[in-house]
Amino acid sequence: MRRFVVVAPRASASADFLLDDLPGTSGRLDVGLRCVRAALLLSHGVRRDAIVYLVLGGGPRAPRVMRVRGEEARFLRPDERSLAVLARKVLATSADEGAAGFVEVRQGIALAQGGLDRVVDDLAGAALYVLEEGAADLRDGALLDDADAAFFVGDSAGFDPTMRSRLAVIGARPLGVGPRSVHAEDAIAIVSNELDRRAAAGGGERPARHGDPAA
Numbered sequence: 001m002r003r004f005v006v007v008a009p010r011a012s013a014s015a016d017f018l019l020d021d022l023p024g025t026s027g028r029l030d031v032g033l034r035c036v037r038a039a040l041l042l043s044h045g046v047r048r049d050a051i052v053y054l055v056l057g058g059g060p061r062a063p064r065v066m067r068v069r070g071e072e073a074r075f076l077r078p079d080e081r082s083l084a085v086l087a088r089k090v091l092a093t094s095a096d097e098g099a100a101g102f103v104e105v106r107q108g109i110a111l112a113q114g115g116l117d118r119v120v121d122d123l124a125g126a127a128l129y130v131l132e133e134g135a136a137d138l139r140d141g142a143l144l145d146d147a148d149a150a151f152f153v154g155d156s157a158g159f160d161p162t163m164r165s166r167l168a169v170i171g172a173r174p175l176g177v178g179p180r181s182v183h184a185e186d187a188i189a190i191v192s193n194e195l196d197r198r199a200a201a202g203g204g205e206r207p208a209r210h211g212d213p214a215a
């Protein structure tokens, strides 16, 4: 299983945003929704082995986490507006209020009260990585062949020092996806692509690269 945890401290945890001005009214929930698309949607398909967590820290109902499981979620469409409509319906519910953990509010989509700790409880057994610019590259041995891995991703502002410290304390290993700073959803696409390549190569082997000795 591959899991992506998008840390979005300003993104709206409530339905109080405008579909016609998502970036300007939602604390950049649009970034999180594009991450959902990148992590879960293939061309004409859904990644059944992927889960996304949006850690939402903005607005009166925060902190709150939205979890989307590719194996079960239905009617996920790739365009941002459709995903925003879906998120607005999900976030408008109160099913998670007073609950101790995740509460499914639509098939494959669950909400939980709380922030990072709530997600960490859900990641038991997964190898933890934090996607960071300048960290050791995933193609240079920094990404191990874990059957179950979780990747923490920052939003448009990246991680603040407090979040970096928390991720270090829980043992998340820094991982880079290349020499340039890319958008969060693109970082997810690169990790997914690397994992796809490894799976296609039979698992365990890293893909061949320029300069490798001929087999």
Ligand SMILES: C[S@@+](CC[C@H](N)C(=O)[O-])C[C@H]1O[C@@H](n2cnc3c(N)ncnc32)[C@H](O)[C@@H]1O
Pocket: 130, 131, 132, 133, 134, 135, 152, 153, 154, 155, 156, 157, 158, 159, 175, 176, 177, 178, 179, 180, 181, 182, 183, 184, 185, 187
């Ligand atoms: C738009 S970037 C954040 C940029 C922000 N200015 C910063 O300094 O962190 C959003 C997230 O994508 C991921 N990311 C972007 N480029 C990356 C890279 N080259 N390697 C690893 N992760 C990257 C990181 O998780 C980052 O927090």
